[in-house]
Amino acid sequence: MANYKNLFAIAIALLSTLACVAQSGVCYEMSTHSHTKQMDLPSNSTIYVSSAGSGARVETKADLPFLGKVNMITLISKRILHIQSW
Amino acid sequence: MYSVQSNAVADEDTAGISSMPITKLNDETVNGFPCLHLRLGAKQDTVNVMEIWLSKAVPGYKEANEIAKGLFGAPDVIIQRLKKAGYEGFRVKFMADNKSDSPNAVSMTIELTKAYQTSVPESMLKVPAGYTETKGDPFSVDYHIETKINGREK
Numbered sequence: 001m002a003n004y005k006n007l008f009a010i011a012i013a014l015l016s017t018l019a020c021v022a023q024s025g026v027c028y029e030m031s032t033h034s035h036t037k038q039m040d041l042p043s044n045s046t047i048y049v050s051s052a053g054s055g056a057r058v059e060t061k062a063d064l065p066f067l068g069k070v071n072m073i074t075l076i077s078k079r080i081l082h083i084q085s086w
Numbered sequence: 087m088y089s090v091q092s093n094a095v096a097d098e099d100t101a102g103i104s105s106m107p108i109t110k111l112n113d114e115t116v117n118g119f120p121c122l123h124l125r126l127g128a129k130q131d132t133v134n135v136m137e138i139w140l141s142k143a144v145p146g147y148k149e150a151n152e153i154a155k156g157l158f159g160a161p162d163v164i165i166q167r168l169k170k171a172g173y174e175g176f177r178v179k180f181m182a183d184n185k186s187d188s189p190n191a192v193s194m195t196i197e198l199t200k201a202y203q204t205s206v207p208e209s210m211l212k213v214p215a216g217y218t219e220t221k222g223d224p225f226s227v228d229y230h231i232e233t234k235i236n237g238r239e240k
Contacts, residue, residue, distance in 0.1 A: 026145060029200040037189050048206045055211040075211055 025049070039065045087220045088213055103163045108171050111137070117199050119143050119178045126164065135183045138164070140175030144201055147176035 028047040035041060043062035050056065058074040103126075111123040121139035141147070168174065178198045184191040 025203050025206050027200075027202055027204040027206075028198060030196060031199055032194070032196045034192060034194040036192055048204065048210055050206045050208065050211055057206070057210050075213065077211075 041065070088217050089220055104167050104170075106167065108168065108173070114139060116141075116178050117197065119176075119198065119201075121178050122173060122175060124168070124173060126167075133185050135181075135185065137179075137181045138168070138177060139179035140168070140173060141178045142175045144176035144178065144198065147174065 026049045028049075030045045030047060032043045032045065033040070034043075041062065041064065043060055045058050045060040048057045048059075056076045058072075058076070060070075060072045060074065062070050062072070064070050106127050107129075109125040109129060111125055114121050114123045116139050119139075119141040120143055121141045124138050124140065126136040126138060127134060165177075176198070177196075179196065181193075181195045183193040
């Protein structure tokens with residue numbers, strides 16, 4: 001059960017790394033597909049990068065085993081990663 | 087509710103990525119982006135297969151690779167290894183496939199489908215009013231169960 005947690009964390013980390021682009025006003029749309037023998041974990045993310053390159057916002061939608069549909073926003077600044085979920 | 091995590095990650099290369107071999111494969115176009123297609127790791131390793139597609143046609147790739155330095159460990163280690171070998175570009179596609187028999191073997195593909203200019207106001211980069219910080223792990227099953235039982239707090 002903990003496995004999907006690691007998958008999702010890895011995916012978010014990779015996407016977040018990609019989001020750290022000092023390019024003004026750029027939007028990146030990313031798709032992620034992770035799977036193990038037990039489960040599939042598709043997700044889609046839209047990444048917005050600020051015009052000043054000071055931060056980024058990652059909006060991720062996923063349908064997780066055990067949890068159902070999850071919308072998550074990750075806000076990124078230079079040294080702190082804010083993860084917000086609801 | 088939301089949680090705050092530091093993105094400072096140790097520089098250790100626990101997977102030996104900094105010395106892994108890189109093989110150039112045929113160039114490919116992925117979702118409209120002309121890409122350099124590379125295999126990471128030994129050719130004879132048929133269990134752990136890792137490939138990456140890099141494109142210089144995506145704006146901001148140099149800044150991306152520079153700013154990502156020190157963040158999230160392995161991805162940056164990979165980028166630094168590629169740079170050392172003379173390969174640069176935005177990661178349009180990344181594929182890691184563990185073909186072992188382990189039930190925990192993970193395969194993952196991340197792909198850039200679109201990139202375009204847009205307006206990103208500073209308000210999009212701030213936590214919305216009304217949300218409170220929690221120390222809970224947002225990826226934790228217990229955390230979400232507790233949230234469901236107690237209602238969806240902001």
